[in-house]
Amino acid sequence: MRFASVTLDIPATSLDDAFTYALPDDGCVDGTPALIGCAVVVPFGKRHVIGFVTDDKAEAPAIDPSKIKSVEKVVSESFFDERAVVTAKYLAKHCIAPLSSCIRLFTPPAAIPKVVEGPDGHYEIVRPSVSAADDRWVVKGPNFERFVARKNAAKQSSIVAALSKGDLRAVELSLEYGSVASALSSLEKSGVISIEHRRRMRMGDMPEGDKNFVPSAKPKLTAGQSLALDAISEGIHAQEGRVFLLDGVTGSGKTEVYLRAIEEALSMGMDACVLVPEISLTPQTVARFRGRFGDVVAVIHSAMSQGERFDQWDFIKSGRARVVVGARSALFAPFGNLGLVVIDEEHEYSYKQDQAPRYHSRDVATWMMDRFKGMLILGSATPSLESLHRCQTDGSWQRLVLSERANKKPLPPIEVIDMTAEFKGGLRSMYSKRLLFALKQELLAGNKAVLLLNQRGFANFVMCRECGYVPMCPSCSTSLTYHEYGKRLTCHHCNHQEHLLAACPQCGSPYLMKYGFGTQQAEIYLRSWLDADSNLGSGIPLIRMDADTTSAKGAHQKLLGQFADAGAAVLLGTQMIAKGLDFEKVTLVGVINADTQLKLPDFRAGERTYSLILQVAGRAGRADLPGKVYVQTYRANERAIVAASTYNRELFMDEELKMRSILNYPPYCVMANVLVWGSSQSKTASVAQSAYADLEPIIDGMGEGWSISMPCPCVLAKVRGAYRYHMLIKAPYSADISSAVIGYFKEKKTVEDVNVTIDINPIDIL
Numbered sequence: 001m002r003f004a005s006v007t008l009d010i011p012a013t014s015l016d017d018a019f020t021y022a023l024p025d026d027g028c029v030d031g032t033p034a035l036i037g038c039a040v041v042v043p044f045g046k047r048h049v050i051g052f053v054t055d056d057k058a059e060a061p062a063i064d065p066s067k068i069k070s071v072e073k074v075v076s077e078s079f080f081d082e083r084a085v086v087t088a089k090y091l092a093k094h095c096i097a098p099l100s101s102c103i104r105l106f107t108p109p110a111a112i113p114k115v116v117e118g119p120d121g122h123y124e125i126v127r128p129s130v131s132a133a134d135d136r137w138v139v140k141g142p143n144f145e146r147f148v149a150r151k152n153a154a155k156q157s158s159i160v161a162a163l164s165k166g167d168l169r170a171v172e173l174s175l176e177y178g179s180v181a182s183a184l185s186s187l188e189k190s191g192v193i194s195i196e197h198r199r200r201m202r203m204g205d206m207p208e209g210d211k212n213f214v215p216s217a218k219p220k221l222t223a224g225q226s227l228a229l230d231a232i233s234e235g236i237h238a239q240e241g242r243v244f245l246l247d248g249v250t251g252s253g254k255t256e257v258y259l260r261a262i263e264e265a266l267s268m269g270m271d272a273c274v275l276v277p278e279i280s281l282t283p284q285t286v287a288r289f290r291g292r293f294g295d296v297v298a299v300i301h302s303a304m305s306q307g308e309r310f311d312q313w314d315f316i317k318s319g320r321a322r323v324v325v326g327a328r329s330a331l332f333a334p335f336g337n338l339g340l341v342v343i344d345e346e347h348e349y350s351y352k353q354d355q356a357p358r359y360h361s362r363d364v365a366t367w368m369m370d371r372f373k374g375m376l377i378l379g380s381a382t383p384s385l386e387s388l389h390r391c392q393t394d395g396s397w398q399r400l401v402l403s404e405r406a407n408k409k410p411l412p413p414i415e416v417i418d419m420t421a422e423f424k425g426g427l428r429s430m431y432s433k434r435l436l437f438a439l440k441q442e443l444l445a446g447n448k449a450v451l452l453l454n455q456r457g458f459a460n461f462v463m464c465r466e467c468g469y470v471p472m473c474p475s476c477s478t479s480l481t482y483h484e485y486g487k488r489l490t491c492h493h494c495n496h497q498e499h500l501l502a503a504c505p506q507c508g509s510p511y512l513m514k515y516g517f518g519t520q521q522a523e524i525y526l527r528s529w530l531d532a533d534s535n536l537g538s539g540i541p542l543i544r545m546d547a548d549t550t551s552a553k554g555a556h557q558k559l560l561g562q563f564a565d566a567g568a569a570v571l572l573g574t575q576m577i578a579k580g581l582d583f584e585k586v587t588l589v590g591v592i593n594a595d596t597q598l599k600l601p602d603f604r605a606g607e608r609t610y611s612l613i614l615q616v617a618g619r620a621g622r623a624d625l626p627g628k629v630y631v632q633t634y635r636a637n638e639r640a641i642v643a644a645s646t647y648n649r650e651l652f653m654d655e656e657l658k659m660r661s662i663l664n665y666p667p668y669c670v671m672a673n674v675l676v677w678g679s680s681q682s683k684t685a686s687v688a689q690s691a692y693a694d695l696e697p698i699i700d701g702m703g704e705g706w707s708i709s710m711p712c713p714c715v716l717a718k719v720r721g722a723y724r725y726h727m728l729i730k731a732p733y734s735a736d737i738s739s740a741v742i743g744y745f746k747e748k749k750t751v752e753d754v755n756v757t758i759d760i761n762p763i764d765i766l
Contacts, residue, residue, distance in 0.1 A: 001023070001024070002027055002057065003021065003058040004034055004071060005053070007100055011101045012100075016098065018058075027056060029071050029074050034074050036054060036078060037106075041073040042070075048117065075113045075125055076112070084334075090364075091105070092357070094359070094367075108313040111130055113128055129306070130310045136169065136196070137195070137196045138168050139195075141187075143192050153186075155177055159187065160187070162176070213295070221253075222252075222404065228244075228400040232264075235398075236261065236339070239339070241373055243390075243394075244400055246378065247380065247388075248401070248403075249404065249411060251411075251618060252402035252405055262323060265339050271337050272323050272342070273324045273338060273340070274326075274342045275343045275361055276327070278327045297322075298325070303553060303554075316335065341377070343361060343362060343376070343379070344380075346379060347383055348579075349763045352763040360763070362378065362387070381615065382610065390667070411618075412629050414630075415629065416641060416642075417432045417630055417632045434630060435590050438630060443536055447568060447586070447587040448586045449569075450570075451589075452574070452589070452591045454593075455518040456492075456518050456548055457521075459518065460515060461480065462500065464504035465513050466504065473496050475718070478492075487500050494721075520548075523572055526570065541566040542569070543572065545573035545576055546573055547574070575612060578612055579615045579618075581619055584624075587628065588627065588630075589619050590630045591633075594633040595633055595635050601766070603659075610644045614644050616629075639656070668733060669732065671761065672728070672729040672737045672759060672760050673758070674757075676726065676755070677723060677755055678723060680723070680753065683753065688726075688727070691711070692711050695729070698740060705735070706731050712725065712727070715765075715766040716766050726765065729758075
């Protein structure tokens with residue numbers, strides 16, 4: 001008898017320990033091997049559940065073997081290996097998350113079977129909704145050349161005639177000739193044709209290896225790129241788990257360094273993973289990697305259908321994909337030998353998962369490359385303060401600087417426009433005269449412009465001028481945003497929608513004013529301004545990119561294509577246009593309101609504003625034409641804005657780090673956010689107080705530098721109908737908060753309708 005460790009597919013921290021089940025001596029169940037990574041059916045209590053084999057050669061437990069239940073059925077292939085198991089266990093401990101949730105990161109989308117218990121005690125296996133797509137191909141059989149059609153077999157004759165020109169899918173014959181099942185069956189029995197089943201990729205045919213592929217040309221490296229690449233190459237060969245922070249200004253050629261590093265890793269038999277923010281995963285980005293490495297590149301991102309993601313996952317698992325480009329989930333793809341991870345725009349907050357397991361890609365990649373002796377490259381023009389601090393305090397981290405653009409062109413000058421002064425001068429538009437004048441000059445010259453407004457919708461909120469009533473979301477503690485198209489009010493947290501009434505529902509006044517502005521209003525005003533100028537004409541394309549215009553599949557790619565194909569054009573959008581775009585003729589960048597993030601009660605607000613301005617400024621003047629940047633703000637003296645406009649990182653960091661040191665915020669501490677939420681405000685508050693009472697003695701017992709704040713309502717006190725409270729745990733830099741509190745979260749009693757969770761190293765605490 002053999003034994004296997006099985007982790008049940010039940011998302012509960014109390015069931016994190018694997019259970020031991022028996023296997024036949026050959027390790028097979030009904031002839032199917034129960035390998036590590038397989039989904040299996042096992043008895044658990046009085047029911048049957050799905051579990052994952054995490055050890056197929058487990059030691060025998062110290063109990064009577066006859067009392068050990070057996071694995072009853074193997075219901076999938078092996079999805080993951082030992083490295084994935086080790087990583088999942090790390091995630092479960094570090095994030096204090098259910099082990100089954102961590103294991104699911106390594107499985108293909110929508111591919112896990114389910115168990116349905118019948119009333120008679122029997123169970124049924126419900127197969128996954130997504131699997132490999134299979135096409136029936138019609139090919140010539142051994143008797144094809146000897147085929148002679150009967151007089152009444154016109155359909156068979158047509159099929160044979162079509163097939164003489166090459167293999168065809170059965171579905172293609174059906175579209176052309178109608179029902180062909182009977183004709184195909186007769187021809188197959190006669191040996192005239194054969195039916196083959198071939199794997200089909202839902203994003204195109206399975207790559208077969210282009211023998212004529214010619215990699216894209218390699219540009220001459222700058223001195224900075226060469227020095228960086230020398231250090232990275234040495235790190236790849238050392239295989240010591242090193243981390244390199246590639247700190248390069250926009251346009252400095254960081255991507256070329258990534259490409260050369262990947263080439264080095266591939267030559268050593270390693271696989272490579274390139275993570276980019278979801279909003280930067282554009283066709284331009286993917287094309288750079290496919291142009292250099294051809295059909296060994298796989299792509300994974302959330303805009304794909306489940307079937308498309310399954311195909312890419314399967315392509316990677318087959319070993320034919322050696323380079324994977326994708327958003328944060330790509331880190332858990334089934335690599336054969338992952339030796340290099342690249343995280344581009346490492347400062348981006350989209351690398352943080354906001355649901356269990358609440359991991360940060362940077363933390364997980366750092367651990368993985370250290371554990372498995374690979375190498376990590378973090379790249380950014382505006383590195384996070386945490387990464388910069390780590391380079392100063394951790395000998396395994398090294399900062400590599402690219403201080404100039406690859407084409408030797410200067411960074412575009414940034415002019416700050418004080419909108420307070422503009423308002424005092426009588427301006428009532430969201431656009432300053434200076435920005436509009438510069439925009440007109442560039443468009444007349446046939447150039448392109450990018451305008452950033454990090455607020456979608458038409459107006460931030462609506463208010464009655466008679467009584468002050470503001471329409472609020474019934475499920476969230478926030479006002480509704482007005483959208484002009486459809487004249488609807490929308491909550492951007494839960495997507496609640498309602499129509500704007502003609503009169504105030506509270507006092508009946510018709511004077512409902514729209515305050516603030518978003519991308520819709522900015523588009524309407526700018527379109528009117530463009531059309532009214534006889535010199536510009538009415539044909540200037542104005543393309544808006546935000547969550548509303550890019551919700552349809554392929555919309556992101558389509559809109560960027562329109563912008564690229566046009567001559568003079570304007571791209572207006574939210575932060576999704578601030579990075580990852582490289583268009584030669586973009587000579588002007590405008591930030592319509594630089595203050596949107598500064599208003600947030602978050603200690604990272606200044607860092608986010610500083611980073612966003614520099615990132616979007618980097619879209620200008622990337623080729624031969626010089627660029628210019630205009631930043632409109634009502635806080636012209638704000639440190640983040642002054643520092644960004646002068647490219648003076650030290651000015652920003654000196655004051656920012658002083659503030660964080662005084663208040664004990666990262667990078668000078670590690671932090672965790674304990675979040676409590678439920679449908680009843682009083683019950684949620686009571687559970688929060690109880691959690692604090694349990695956690696306070698634990699934290700106090702950890703020694704100097706540890707603290708926990710009293711529970712209080714979150715800034716967003718209600719979201720999707722749930723009331724939210726939180727408390728912050730702070731600990732000395734490099735301390736392990738997870739180890740200190742994991743016992744409490746594993747053993748805590750559940751309270752009906754109230755949830756308690758913890759977020760280690762939170763990105764925001766709103």
